[in-house]
Amino acid sequence: MLKNILAVTALVCVASAAHAQVDTVRATTLPPAQLAEKLYNSGVAKYNQKSYRAAILDFDKALAAKPDFAKAYYNRATTRYELKEYQPAVQDYDQAIKLDPNTFGPYFGRGQAREALGQSAEAEQDYSKATELKADYAPSWYYRGALRFEKGNYQEAKADFDQAIKADPAYAYAWHDRGSAQRQLNNLPAAIQDYSKALSLQPELLPALLNRAATKRRAGDLKGAMQDYNDYLSKKQDNALAYTNRGATRFEQGDFKGAVDDFSKAIALRADYAYAWNNRAAAYLKLEDYAKAEADASKAIGLNAQYAEAYLTRGHAREMLRHPDQACQDWRKAAELGLEVGNTYASNSGCGAQ
Structure with missing residues (x-):
């Protein structure tokens, strides 16, 4: 019943307009390219507001108006990535690359989506292509380095983190992860320096504090390790591993009662x-x-x-x-x-x- 009422009302309005004398003219339909650009800009604005579903609708319309709109495919892919729709994101990145194969962004984005899908080898290839197209984009080097670190290729990972730091000397995570690569390569003093640099850039990067403590302990600097563990645990008291590692350091110092206390705290957190x-x-x-x-x-x-x-x-x-x-x-x-x-x-x- 409701649909019928609405239909009648619409017809009445049209009929009234037909007999009215007005000085205005009808708005003309925008050319497809201009319409696509307008919808694209609206989608970007909605993405920035984190209204991802609404952004996708705008990108859909932009692509309907202009099917070869590479940027719309790219941004729809980025939006789908935020929604954890990784396979559709990969498909959109594919289209963006097909239309514009010389831009690094779609390769980097597709690498992230493929990594989220567990396709590490393909993700590494995409990050590599991104580094070729834009060597000064630090995240491409960083993410490829992280993949290589996970595979146990620590020397290659370190080389990638080197490049990430060269591209962006303020990239705290790259300093941190290079420290971890140095540690795996048994370059302990260099690892400690890298963790320290990461902390100077981002003091709240607590994993760097915890990893520096473990590296100092491994290097025989038990006093320095204890200081780092104490600093870490003063800020974060819910990490059983931190208590266990500080307990092990106390054990090595001969403080067995202190070790028991730390191990007990770890057990209280994780039975x-x-x-x-x-x-x-x-x-x-x-x-x-x-x-x-x-x-x-x-x-x-x-x-x-x-x-x-x-x-x-x-x-x-x-x-x-x-x-x-x-x-x-x-x-x-x-x-x-x-x-x-x-x-x-x-x-x-x-x-x-x-």
Whole structure:
């Protein structure tokens, strides 16, 4: 019924207009190219307002008016990427590249969409093409470097991060990730310098603080590592790994009670964190609290039955609790799981043949 009423009303309005004497003229239809540009600009404005669905409608109309509008394909693809519609985004980037193969943006965008789809090899190719077309665009180098880092190609990753930093010396993430590549290449002083630079550019980049702490610890600078862990944990108290790593640093410093405290905080945050349970067991061993050490190692094994170090730890605890047979079983299990030192402990303790 509603549709009929609206239809009648519309007809009445048209009829009235036909008999009216007016001085105005009808607006003419815009030429297709001009209409497409107007709709395109409207789509860009809506994209910038994060009204992504509305932006796509405008880009659709722009492309209907001008099917060879490369920029409209590119921006519709970018909008679809924001909506996590990665495969349609790739298809739009394909069209943009077909229409304008010498612009870097569609290659970079398609690389990101392909990476989101798990197509790492194809994404790397797209980032490479983007670097060829615009060598001073730092993100192309950075994202390709990140992909190469994930594949374990640390030297190639470092080279890409070098280029990203050359293109944009204020790119904090590139400094951070180059630090991680340096760390994997065992260039520890250089890694520390890169993490420090990242922090100077972006003080709230907390992963750089955590990674610098781990690198300092690996380099033997336990005091410096502790300072970084303390700074990190003063700002973020919900990271079990940070407490575990600070606990390990305290353990290496001989502060076993402090280590127990940190491992306990890690466990409170993540009750299924097998490494924290075993580490606390090791600290209890140092404090000669063997019953607690056995209980914590057993908990670690319950969480991860293939955790060789936990069997080794529990074996030591059981030895001190005068349970030699159980200790021997644990050491042999550790050896079975790849820790040959388990056989050494079993042999030195006089464990009989199995």
